[in-house]
Amino acid sequence: MSQRQRMGQPMIILGEDSQRVKDRDAQSYNIQAARAVAESVRSTLGPKGMDKMLVSSMGDVTVTNDGVTILQEMDIDNPTAEMIIEVAETQEDEAGDGTTTAVAVAGELLKNAEDLLEQDIHPSAIIKGFHMASEQAREEVDDIAERVDTDDEALLRKVAETSMTGKGAELNKEVLGKLIVDAVRAVTVEGPDGENVVDLDFINIETQTGRAAGESELLEGAAIDKDPAHPDMPSDVEDAKVLLVNEPVEIEETDADASLSLDSPDQLQSFLDQEEEQLKKKVQQIVDTGANVVFCQKGIDDLAQHYLAKEGILAVRRAKKSDLKFLKEVLGARVVSDLDSAKESDLGHGSVTRDEADELFYVEGAGDDTHGVTLLLRGSTDHVVDELERGITDALDVVAATVSDGRVVAGGGAIEVEVARRLRSYADSVEGREQLAVEAFADSLELIPRILAENAGLDSIDTLVDLRAAHEDGQKRAGLNVFSGEVEDTFEAGVVEPAHAKEQALSSATEAANLVLKIDDIIAAGDLSTAGGDDEGGAPGGAPGGMGGMGGMGGMM
Numbered sequence: 001m002s003q004r005q006r007m008g009q010p011m012i013i014l015g016e017d018s019q020r021v022k023d024r025d026a027q028s029y030n031i032q033a034a035r036a037v038a039e040s041v042r043s044t045l046g047p048k049g050m051d052k053m054l055v056s057s058m059g060d061v062t063v064t065n066d067g068v069t070i071l072q073e074m075d076i077d078n079p080t081a082e083m084i085i086e087v088a089e090t091q092e093d094e095a096g097d098g099t100t101t102a103v104a105v106a107g108e109l110l111k112n113a114e115d116l117l118e119q120d121i122h123p124s125a126i127i128k129g130f131h132m133a134s135e136q137a138r139e140e141v142d143d144i145a146e147r148v149d150t151d152d153e154a155l156l157r158k159v160a161e162t163s164m165t166g167k168g169a170e171l172n173k174e175v176l177g178k179l180i181v182d183a184v185r186a187v188t189v190e191g192p193d194g195e196n197v198v199d200l201d202f203i204n205i206e207t208q209t210g211r212a213a214g215e216s217e218l219l220e221g222a223a224i225d226k227d228p229a230h231p232d233m234p235s236d237v238e239d240a241k242v243l244l245v246n247e248p249v250e251i252e253e254t255d256a257d258a259s260l261s262l263d264s265p266d267q268l269q270s271f272l273d274q275e276e277e278q279l280k281k282k283v284q285q286i287v288d289t290g291a292n293v294v295f296c297q298k299g300i301d302d303l304a305q306h307y308l309a310k311e312g313i314l315a316v317r318r319a320k321k322s323d324l325k326f327l328k329e330v331l332g333a334r335v336v337s338d339l340d341s342a343k344e345s346d347l348g349h350g351s352v353t354r355d356e357a358d359e360l361f362y363v364e365g366a367g368d369d370t371h372g373v374t375l376l377l378r379g380s381t382d383h384v385v386d387e388l389e390r391g392i393t394d395a396l397d398v399v400a401a402t403v404s405d406g407r408v409v410a411g412g413g414a415i416e417v418e419v420a421r422r423l424r425s426y427a428d429s430v431e432g433r434e435q436l437a438v439e440a441f442a443d444s445l446e447l448i449p450r451i452l453a454e455n456a457g458l459d460s461i462d463t464l465v466d467l468r469a470a471h472e473d474g475q476k477r478a479g480l481n482v483f484s485g486e487v488e489d490t491f492e493a494g495v496v497e498p499a500h501a502k503e504q505a506l507s508s509a510t511e512a513a514n515l516v517l518k519i520d521d522i523i524a525a526g527d528l529s530t531a532g533g534d535d536e537g538g539a540p541g542g543a544p545g546g547m548g549g550m551g552g553m554g555g556m557m
């Protein structure tokens with residue numbers, strides 16, 4: 001760049017259609033968008049939280065109470081809002097539960113940050129204060145957390161039940177809680193240092209509609225929702241030698257463009273013979289391995305099905321990729337991708353049993369190298385089992401976290417109020433404006449008991465006053481039990497959560513809030529206002545704080 005260019009007019013580097021919002025306007029814009037996301041899940045928090053019905057553009061309906069599912073299914077097209085959704089996703093990946101909590105706290109942090117910005121406190125002081133508070137809060141959670149016996153089945157069931165409360169799974173929480181704890185224990189092994197290692201990949205969830213959720217079961221091995229490829233095949237194989245293959249047992253396609261010109265009936269016959277030979281060869285390769293059961297991820301040609309049936313082999317075609325992966329663990333088998341190289345040592349051993357009523361195969365492994373259990377979830381309709389499954393996966397995660405980590409805290413807002421109390425005294429030791437941010441952080445945590453009360457139809461201010469008093473009084477486990485409506489020892493009442501999920505929720509919420517606060521300049525290639533719609537909160541001119549895709553959901557917030 002030449003000297004002359006640099007000294008001239010400010011250089012215009014943005015396209016004509018692009019839009020730019022700066023400083024406080026940018027912050028307000030972003031904060032409004034982030035808060036709108038947080039508002040949208042708020043009413044689902046806790047046992048008395050309500051569900052949402054989401055209808056996709058294809059008309060598919062999802063009824064759920066699960067924070068991350070709601071945010072993912074909502075058609076949101078605002079970039080800031082998407083950053084908040086990532087919080088929920090991180091929380092889901094890292095902890096499996098607590099997504100609504102993380103998003104709600106992130107929204108509240110930003111709301112309180114906005115007040116500080118209005119008092120002319122620089123964003124970098126807020127960011128620093130939030131960061132300090134979050135670190136301190138994690139330490140406090142660890143200090144407050146109780147170390148429990150990871151073999152304590154009753155406690156683990158409470159953890160599972162707390163996670164399921166308010167979800168579709170709740171009505172059957174005793175039955176399901178036991179299944180979940182049994183499942184996690186079935187896949188727990190001792191690590192090198194004597195610690196518990198839980199591998200949730202060894203738990204498969206299979207859903208079945210038609211029966212009551214209370215009839216759900218835990219099975220050794222796998223349940224495969226498939227039929228035999230051919231009616232003449234055996235349906236039960238006691239001493240099963242199972243081949244898993246992800247190559248089609250079909251005629252290999254000739255080049256799509258190649259056309260075949262046949263001049264005589266003889267030629268046609270020889271062509272067909274050739275095809276038949278090819279199929280026979282593939283079936284023979286299977287027979288040669290010694291397999292009497294085949295799970296194929298791809299198709300199996302009709303003729304090959306017939307030959308396999310004649311050989312007395314049970315074959316299943318178009319098995320799900322995930323089922324094959326799981327069967328591999330259950331049977332200690334290998335997945336073969338080329339029949340030419342299939343051999344006996346690729347086979348897995350066990351038994352295959354047909355459940356005619358449910359149209360399932362139960363596959364159990366034999367031998368030492370087998371892992372895996374299946375949670376067979378039942379429910380009357382698709383919507384019921386889908387929501388059941390979401391609740392169950394959360395519960396599996398929290399029980400697994402408790403088994404491997406051994407630290408739990410009292411729920412119902414108890415942990416949040418205690419951490420807030422401790423943060424306020426920590427704030428006294430913090431110099432400068434960061435102190436205000438630490439205090440704002442403490443206030444933000446108290447949002448959780450406030451919403452729990454609100455969603456239960458209780459007075460949130462009274463509840464918070466009672467909670468604070470109890471904690472001042474040294475009752476660390478005082479929380480709101482929404483069923484009794486009382487402030488009490490929620491740990492005793494069975495509302496128990498893993499400490500790990502709480503720590504993660506604090507970190508993810510803080511990171512998201514800080515990410516938003518750091519932005520002081522929004523440069524959009526298109527028109528920012530097209531993403532607008534909802535002007536609530538007085539977002540600055542030209543940059544409404546609305547969220548495009550959420551316009552139609554105004555009633556929810």
Ligand code: ADP
Pocket residue numbers: 044045046047049066067097098099100101102162163165166410411412413448452480481482483495497
């Ligand atoms: P998240 O997506 O954050 O997990 P949930 O809707 O699952 O949201 O609600 C979790 C919150 O509900 C936690 O703060 C937990 O302590 C609280 N909770 C669970 N059971 C009870 C109960 N019986 N009384 C009060 N709060 C409860």
Ligand code: MG
Pocket residue numbers: 097098099163394
């Ligand atoms: Mg939850």
